[in-house]
Amino acid sequence: MGLLQDDLEITLQSVRIAALEDIRPAAIALRDFAWRHGRFRVAACHNIASKTSMTDAEGNVLATSVFGWTEDDRWWRTPQLALHSPLPTACRYESEPFWCNAAGFHGSLPNPLMDAIDRSDFVTRSFASAAIVVPVHLPFGQIGAVSFTLEDPLETDLSETFAAHAPALGLLTRQFITGYVRVRSAQARLPPMSLLSKREVECLRWAAAGKTDVEISLILKLSRATVRFHLRNASEKLDAVNKSQVLFKAAQLGYIAF
Numbered sequence: 001m002g003l004l005q006d007d008l009e010i011t012l013q014s015v016r017i018a019a020l021e022d023i024r025p026a027a028i029a030l031r032d033f034a035w036r037h038g039r040f041r042v043a044a045c046h047n048i049a050s051k052t053s054m055t056d057a058e059g060n061v062l063a064t065s066v067f068g069w070t071e072d073d074r075w076w077r078t079p080q081l082a083l084h085s086p087l088p089t090a091c092r093y094e095s096e097p098f099w100c101n102a103a104g105f106h107g108s109l110p111n112p113l114m115d116a117i118d119r120s121d122f123v124t125r126s127f128a129s130a131a132i133v134v135p136v137h138l139p140f141g142q143i144g145a146v147s148f149t150l151e152d153p154l155e156t157d158l159s160e161t162f163a164a165h166a167p168a169l170g171l172l173t174r175q176f177i178t179g180y181v182r183v184r185s186a187q188a189r190l191p192p193m194s195l196l197s198k199r200e201v202e203c204l205r206w207a208a209a210g211k212t213d214v215e216i217s218l219i220l221k222l223s224r225a226t227v228r229f230h231l232r233n234a235s236e237k238l239d240a241v242n243k244s245q246v247l248f249k250a251a252q253l254g255y256i257a258f
Helices: 002-014 020-036 086-091 122-126 159-184 198-208 213-220 224-237 243-252
Strands: 040-045 098-101 104-107 130-137 143-150
Touching: 002 020, 002 159, 020 040, 020 159, 040 159, 086 098, 086 122, 086 130, 086 143, 098 159, 130 159, 143 159, 198 213, 198 224, 198 243, 213 224, 224 243
Parallel strands: none
Antiparallel strands: 040 143, 098 104, 098 130, 130 143
16 A cells, blocks of 8 residues: 555656646656556546547647557547547536446445436447546536546456545546646636626526526516626626626636526
8 A cells, every 4th residue: 555655646746737748748657557556548538528639749649649549449539429428428427536337337425317327338338348437527617537447348347446546546637637728728718807796696697597687677676777787797707798608607607507
């Protein structure tokens, strides 16, 4: 256990990404740690909703140039993966590491939401017979994930492996993905000065609930013009072009919930 802890502490520093040049060494460090402590293969994704592959500073795809996947695998270029694979689907309902196979999803605590996920044709749709998955929930609703699969493709019971390695893999994954996203973000998705007033948030919350301007004015005992004034101010602060976009951005910042 001491050797694992020492290796983890060293690797945590190695997977820290502060600049584009750090991406490739960090990916190599994650790959090597996973192989040393479980003979895992690594599949990493910084955004399950994006078709963009993770790349190093020179634009080399990490899946092939670091993690050892071949063009025959091509999971990272499958546009249906985020919609149809059980693994990214489960990442939408779980924020802690879990392992899964065709029989179900297993984590440190039960999650009934994942029980309903379709696991039919699991191997074909997941590109693995079993996997340990670490979701990474990021600001603005982005979800990254890294899955770890064993060298032996026939192994389907990862219960003991998960218990032994999930905490370490979770720490390393979050360090790697959050650093990658930070240095790859060319510009802020939201304006820096987007602090909304109490009235603006109240109007947005009722608008998100489907209420019209007239209904909001009756609920808050304001004039319709005042309600529209607050909604317009919120739109300008969040640099939104219509009501749908202002509600989306307000939800990203945690002002409202759907």
